Amino acid sequence: MRIPLSITDNIQEWLVSMMSESAASYVAMIIVALIYLGIFAIAGLFLVLIERRVAAWFQLRIGPNRVGFQGLLQTMADALKLVSKELTGTDRADKFLYNLAPYFVIISALMALGVMPFTKEFQAFDINIGIFFLIAISSIGVIGILLGGWASNNKFALIGAMRSGVQTISYELSVGLSLLTMILLTGSLQLSEIVEVQKGGWLIVQGHIPAIIAFMIYMIAGTAETNRAPFDMVEAESELGAGFHTEYSGMKFAYFFLAEFINMFLIAAIAATVFFGAWLSPFGITESIPWLGVFWFLAKTLVLVFLMMWFRWTFPRLRVDQLLTLEWKYLLPINLVNIVIMAFIVWQKLIIQI
Amino acid sequence: MGYFSNIFNGIKTLLTGMSITGKYFLNSRKGAITQQYPDNRETLKMFDRFRGEVIMPHDENNEHACTGCQKCEIACPNGTIEIIWDRGIDEETGKKKKKIDQFVYHLSMCTMCGLCIDVCPTDAIEWGQNFENSVYDRTALTRVLNEPESKVRAGIED
Amino acid sequence: MQETTTINNNFKSEEYFINMGPQHPATHGVLRLLLTIDGEIIKKVEPDLGYIHRSIEKMCERDSYQQIVHLTDRMDYLSSHINNEAVCLTVENALQLEIPERVQVIRTIIGELTRIASHCLWWGVMGMDVGALTTYFYGFRDREMINDIFEETCGARLTMNYNVPGGLMWDIHENFVKRVKDFVAHFKTKIPEYDRLLTGNVIFQKRTKGVGILTKEDAISFGVSGPVGRGSGFSCDVRKYHPYSALDKVTFNEALRTEGDTFARYSVRIQEMWESLSIIEQLIDNIPEGEFRVKTNAVIKLPKGEFYQKVETARGELGVYVISTGTKNPYRLKFRSPGFSNLSALSHMATGGKIGDLVATMATLDLVIPDIDR
Ligand code: SF4
Numbered sequence: 001m002r003i004p005l006s007i008t009d010n011i012q013e014w015l016v017s018m019m020s021e022s023a024a025s026y027v028a029m030i031i032v033a034l035i036y037l038g039i040f041a042i043a044g045l046f047l048v049l050i051e052r053r054v055a056a057w058f059q060l061r062i063g064p065n066r067v068g069f070q071g072l073l074q075t076m077a078d079a080l081k082l083v084s085k086e087l088t089g090t091d092r093a094d095k096f097l098y099n100l101a102p103y104f105v106i107i108s109a110l111m112a113l114g115v116m117p118f119t120k121e122f123q124a125f126d127i128n129i130g131i132f133f134l135i136a137i138s139s140i141g142v143i144g145i146l147l148g149g150w151a152s153n154n155k156f157a158l159i160g161a162m163r164s165g166v167q168t169i170s171y172e173l174s175v176g177l178s179l180l181t182m183i184l185l186t187g188s189l190q191l192s193e194i195v196e197v198q199k200g201g202w203l204i205v206q207g208h209i210p211a212i213i214a215f216m217i218y219m220i221a222g223t224a225e226t227n228r229a230p231f232d233m234v235e236a237e238s239e240l241g242a243g244f245h246t247e248y249s250g251m252k253f254a255y256f257f258l259a260e261f262i263n264m265f266l267i268a269a270i271a272a273t274v275f276f277g278a279w280l281s282p283f284g285i286t287e288s289i290p291w292l293g294v295f296w297f298l299a300k301t302l303v304l305v306f307l308m309m310w311f312r313w314t315f316p317r318l319r320v321d322q323l324l325t326l327e328w329k330y331l332l333p334i335n336l337v338n339i340v341i342m343a344f345i346v347w348q349k350l351i352i353q354i
Numbered sequence: 355m356g357y358f359s360n361i362f363n364g365i366k367t368l369l370t371g372m373s374i375t376g377k378y379f380l381n382s383r384k385g386a387i388t389q390q391y392p393d394n395r396e397t398l399k400m401f402d403r404f405r406g407e408v409i410m411p412h413d414e415n416n417e418h419a420c421t422g423c424q425k426c427e428i429a430c431p432n433g434t435i436e437i438i439w440d441r442g443i444d445e446e447t448g449k450k451k452k453k454i455d456q457f458v459y460h461l462s463m464c465t466m467c468g469l470c471i472d473v474c475p476t477d478a479i480e481w482g483q484n485f486e487n488s489v490y491d492r493t494a495l496t497r498v499l500n501e502p503e504s505k506v507r508a509g510i511e512d
Numbered sequence: 513m514q515e516t517t518t519i520n521n522n523f524k525s526e527e528y529f530i531n532m533g534p535q536h537p538a539t540h541g542v543l544r545l546l547l548t549i550d551g552e553i554i555k556k557v558e559p560d561l562g563y564i565h566r567s568i569e570k571m572c573e574r575d576s577y578q579q580i581v582h583l584t585d586r587m588d589y590l591s592s593h594i595n596n597e598a599v600c601l602t603v604e605n606a607l608q609l610e611i612p613e614r615v616q617v618i619r620t621i622i623g624e625l626t627r628i629a630s631h632c633l634w635w636g637v638m639g640m641d642v643g644a645l646t647t648y649f650y651g652f653r654d655r656e657m658i659n660d661i662f663e664e665t666c667g668a669r670l671t672m673n674y675n676v677p678g679g680l681m682w683d684i685h686e687n688f689v690k691r692v693k694d695f696v697a698h699f700k701t702k703i704p705e706y707d708r709l710l711t712g713n714v715i716f717q718k719r720t721k722g723v724g725i726l727t728k729e730d731a732i733s734f735g736v737s738g739p740v741g742r743g744s745g746f747s748c749d750v751r752k753y754h755p756y757s758a759l760d761k762v763t764f765n766e767a768l769r770t771e772g773d774t775f776a777r778y779s780v781r782i783q784e785m786w787e788s789l790s791i792i793e794q795l796i797d798n799i800p801e802g803e804f805r806v807k808t809n810a811v812i813k814l815p816k817g818e819f820y821q822k823v824e825t826a827r828g829e830l831g832v833y834v835i836s837t838g839t840k841n842p843y844r845l846k847f848r849s850p851g852f853s854n855l856s857a858l859s860h861m862a863t864g865g866k867i868g869d870l871v872a873t874m875a876t877l878d879l880v881i882p883d884i885d886r
């Protein structure tokens with residue numbers, strides 16, 4: 001079994017010299033997984049901090065600025081606090097599922113990170129169905145939410161969980177279809193190839209009008225996928241208290257919380273990859289320095305993350321039936337028409353190439 | 355066509371909303387409305403009418419203006435003030451005169467209504483601007499407002 | 513045929529109960545709503561009160577008339593000044609005291625400021641209830657300016673107790689006029705901002721239009737008042753029909769909408785902020801000189817009889833009904849609080865809507881629980 005773990009070539013060679021090839025690839029995989037876990041647990045914490053600071057700035061506040069320089073260690077402290085907290089639960093909860101749910105959510109979020117092309121080299125897992133894999137993985141998280149809401153034996157949690165089921169089933173369509181629109185341009189599902197195609201101009205430029213429409217739909221549906229405001233029906237704290245995670249405490253709550261932020265990062269990262277050329281620098285200005293790709297990738301992603309935060313701190317929440325109206329009456333038909341337009345454009349070669 | 359104009363109007367209103375929050379985001383450096391309490395303890399000054407607690411000012415001779423008339427005690431709706439009084443001998447006239455022994459003020463029962471201060475004929479009590487009234491032991495909220503050994507200023511009559 | 517019926521029965525939906533409150537973010541206090549829900553659809557709302565009952569009316573029977581005033585601060589704490597004024601007006605009318613014009617004007621200005629402050633807070637909370645968290649801070653920013661004005665003049669930000677039977681506790685602070693003018697200028701630029709951020713927002717309009725409808729007939733029969741009644745086209749502004757203090761000297765329009773839905777009530781309040789600003793502007797420049805307090809007896813004894821006075825608080829009509837037997841305490845004192853009647857219409861308005869609608873409807877009722885549960 002050989003999986004192209006390109007960043008670990010060196011490690012792998014070194015491991016192969018010590019043990020058999022299959023054992024080496026297992027060990028290499030575990031090492032990579034641990035590295036990713038470490039990096040993204042911490043990155044997730046920083047995303048929480050960024051969100052809190054950004055929210056504060058929108059709201060004429062200052063935000064956390066006490067722990068560490070400018071509050072940099074605030075979320076670490078929060079995580080420590082959560083770890084040390086008692087894990088409570090309801091008496092008649094389905095204990096097994098109740099404990100399982102947070103892991104579903106956090107693992108599916110972390111798993112998707114494996115295929116993200118941070119640079120040409122820094123991509124753990126470049127499979128040929130990359131985009132498909134991402135869409136598939138990102139909707140596993142909802143099972144965790146459903147389980148969590150259902151197993152915790154709380155009516156508010158149950159309502160929240162059911163809402164999340166409805167929401168994800170609907171918006172998954174739009175996410176998929178808007179990415180499909182772009183795949184018409186690239187002709188490949190493999191992320192590295194999608195990036196390769198964009199050397200002749202980012203896809204949002206290449207595909208111009210339909211690409212912009214697809215991008216807007218993707219951002220709306222993506223925000224809904226992550227259950228963030230204005231689509232935070234699942235939590236809707238003025239309606240349901242805390243929604244599906246009402247009964248979770250301590251680290252289990254933190255998993256849900258962290259997963260939300262990693263998911264947000266993922267949605268933004270997919271958008272950056274598919275629409276804005278992942279690690280490619282604008283006009284190829286830093287092409288000669290490949291490791292700067294990480295910088296460009298993160299910059300693009302964070303801009304999109306900021307956009308999602310901006311949505312969250314500006315808009316009121318939709319009602320659950322309006323959420324479905326938006327999807328089935330607006331996003332889906334527009335999306336379908338958009339695919340036809342895109343197909344026409346690709347067929348007639350009306351693409352803008354730089 | 356209503357379908358599309360709906361979409362466009364919708365997006366327009368959303369962008370207007372975002373422009374407002376965006377504007378505040380960009381100006382966030384200047385415009386934080388929250389205070390950095392307790393860091394600003396030194397500069398934080400309450401208005402002079404602020405009702406923090408009832409105090410009884412004493413002058414440099416350790417004298418106050420309370421004659422012990424008990425009007426404040428009667429005016430208080432909550433029984434916050436208890437005056438323990440005594441009779442002393444007036445030095446000038448040699449007559450017996452009411453004086454306060456202890457002016458007991460239960461801050462924990464005070465609703466800051468100001469009726470006691472309003473009713474006092476000699477302005478012996480007034481508002482203090484201290485607002486950090488939390489203590490670890492609630493008995494610390496029961497205070498004796500007159501200083502030990504203090505006496506009423508000469509010439510104060512109710 | 514028989515079989516189909518059984519299958520249908522298997523799919524019958526089941527109603528269930530859910531407790532919204534006493535600790536719930538949307539009830540803004542310790543109100544408990546017993547909801548009967550079918551999925552997301554609300555079948556019945558039963559408010560359950562009594563969690564913060566402090567028997568204020570009974571305490572009033574113990575207290576003197578000066579002392580009663582400060583208890584009313586603790587009812588509807590967002591319009592505490594207007595509550596104080598209601599009690600003072602009752603006592604003054606019963607004693608047939610001549611109140612100086614200066615006092616009347618100051619009372620009216622502070623009353624309208626209170627109304628704006630209350631509506632600011634409501635606006636922020638309304639946004640928060642429908643999910644736009646940022647509005648809360650914008651509303652509080654503007655309310656803070658008013659609170660500073662109050663603190664400088666009255667000494668307190670919330671429970672002010674600035675009125676006494678016969679006038680005011682102190683004269684206004686020397687900065688008062690300037691600060692109020694600054695605020696009026698500042699706030700005039702902020703209401704359009706409120707409109708652009710929330711009122712015009714397509715999601716907000718979708719959430720509020722046609723939701724929680726209360727017809728004019730229902731409004732009258734439930735006895736609602738204030739902006740809730742005026743949103744249903746029920747013209748019920750006490751300031752217009754029974755002007756008190758200096759309100760007969762100013763001109764203003766009664767904000768009135770006929771739709772009766774959540775958005776109408778929202779618009780009425782926004783409109784009321786404009787009207788209050790205009791009332792303040794008409795009065796602030798010529799506060800007459802004179803006494804700020806007339807002397808009353810140290811022990812106020814109301815003549816034997818029954819007295820009633822009503823005022824318009826930020827939430828609606830507050831009535832004070834006093835039965836006096838000629839002693840220094842009232843024999844009975846009853847407050848007709850606006851929140852209680854407004855809450856009674858909630859079940860009627862929210863039935864058939866979704867949980868989200870209930871929250872939006874409740875937000876426009878602008879409930880202050882201590883006012884309902886005195
Ligand atoms: S404080 Fe004033 S009212 Fe109270 S007993 Fe002393 S003099 Fe009388």
Ligand code: SF4
Nearest residue numbers: 430464465467468470
């Ligand atoms: S402020 Fe009011 S409650 Fe406090 S001591 Fe004075 S009269 Fe009593």
